[in-house]
Amino acid sequence: MNLVALLVVCALATLRTGANQCTDSVCVVDDQSLRFFAIGDFGGEPIWPWYSPVQKDIAEAMEKLGTERNTHFQIGLGDNFYTTGVTDVKDKRWKDTFEDIYVGDALKRPWYVIAGNHDHRGNVRAEVEYTKMSDRWVMPDLNYTIKYQIGQGAEAKLVQFVMFDAILLLGYMPPKKLWLDAAMELIGIKRHDFAYTDQSESQWAWIEQHLQQSTADYLFVMGHYPVYSIGEHGSTQALIDRMIPLLHKYHVTMYMSGHDHSFQHIQLTENDSQGKPYTVDYVVNGVGSRGDHSTEHKAQLPAGALKWNYPTGWDGGIGNLGLTDGGFTYFEINAQLGQLQFLDKAGNEKHSITFSPRK
Numbered sequence: 001m002n003l004v005a006l007l008v009v010c011a012l013a014t015l016r017t018g019a020n021q022c023t024d025s026v027c028v029v030d031d032q033s034l035r036f037f038a039i040g041d042f043g044g045e046p047i048w049p050w051y052s053p054v055q056k057d058i059a060e061a062m063e064k065l066g067t068e069r070n071t072h073f074q075i076g077l078g079d080n081f082y083t084t085g086v087t088d089v090k091d092k093r094w095k096d097t098f099e100d101i102y103v104g105d106a107l108k109r110p111w112y113v114i115a116g117n118h119d120h121r122g123n124v125r126a127e128v129e130y131t132k133m134s135d136r137w138v139m140p141d142l143n144y145t146i147k148y149q150i151g152q153g154a155e156a157k158l159v160q161f162v163m164f165d166a167i168l169l170l171g172y173m174p175p176k177k178l179w180l181d182a183a184m185e186l187i188g189i190k191r192h193d194f195a196y197t198d199q200s201e202s203q204w205a206w207i208e209q210h211l212q213q214s215t216a217d218y219l220f221v222m223g224h225y226p227v228y229s230i231g232e233h234g235s236t237q238a239l240i241d242r243m244i245p246l247l248h249k250y251h252v253t254m255y256m257s258g259h260d261h262s263f264q265h266i267q268l269t270e271n272d273s274q275g276k277p278y279t280v281d282y283v284v285n286g287v288g289s290r291g292d293h294s295t296e297h298k299a300q301l302p303a304g305a306l307k308w309n310y311p312t313g314w315d316g317g318i319g320n321l322g323l324t325d326g327g328f329t330y331f332e333i334n335a336q337l338g339q340l341q342f343l344d345k346a347g348n349e350k351h352s353i354t355f356s357p358r359k
């Protein structure tokens, strides 16, 4: 990340949480643990009132838990504005879908955001620009890294997030017109037939460079598209082919995405660079404004890889209206271990997993 971008990230973090001390490369949290939310596909509705009832419930539950736990920040995993992103930094959607929904002091802390396919349908650079106008929206580029240090001295632990742009990486610019997208599906061109561009290779190189150089105790890779998914969109072959080997080679702690509107916990064990088995957690977290019950691509997953998913059962497809299911995740990471809780729209825990520092 360039220096200016880092300074913006850290200045905002300092501004909002007070307790954090940020230099140009890392924010130090003088605390026993790092606590944050991650939420995906929280882009509301493309029609009035521009948010979904589920999204509003989630925002309230986040604010409540954030106040209770004194969280440090939140992460947004893309599809920030349905269905065609924003037009510019003055678009009313900023207020109607984001600013007026995520209210309360706990949610005024930094929002580290990446773009999804729906953001790329609009003016995605305006989402980067908005960083300069907001006191909490942080998107210094389409891709960037964040580092947080827990504690000081010899006991300190480093948590790093590699935030990449899945649309740049996969070289797929979604059609600007929804009818075109629908027409493509109708004639059998799936949404995951990606076409590589020059930007894809530099994005892959950027990801690998950051993983290779990382000294973090907990290392997260976050992008909008899932590697594996049982949901409506299913798995992303290009990520299966090229992302999985990188994650296991560099001992990444967790890969997190949105895109399919469900929670999924998937675990894979693959050889690392020494030929030793290494397990990575894969999490789909796309229930920030609606919940999709689809499991139509379950057969695409390796046997036994799916550990848990939500929501379940038949709902006749109404989940995507944003009136019923949804949720968000809460992380608490300390020197010994990390915990990830999957919470429903009311803040009730549905499932939780723990993970250890990298070796």
Ligand SMILES: *[C@@H]1O[C@H](CO)[C@@H](O)[C@H](O)[C@H]1NC(C)=O
Pocket (backbone or CB within 6 Å): 001, 002, 005, 140, 141, 142, 143, 144, 145, 199, 202, 203, 204, 206
């Ligand atoms: C984002 O990735 C590109 C390569 O695709 C790289 O040139 C650029 O420096 C990255 N941005 C940041 C802030 O690191």
Ligand SMILES: *[C@@H]1O[C@H](CO)[C@@H](O)[C@H](O)[C@H]1NC(C)=O
Pocket (backbone or CB within 6 Å): 270, 271, 275, 276
């Ligand atoms: C992993 O490495 C072992 C040897 O250490 C080898 O027997 C095995 O086939 C490898 N598995 C894969 C999936 O490459």
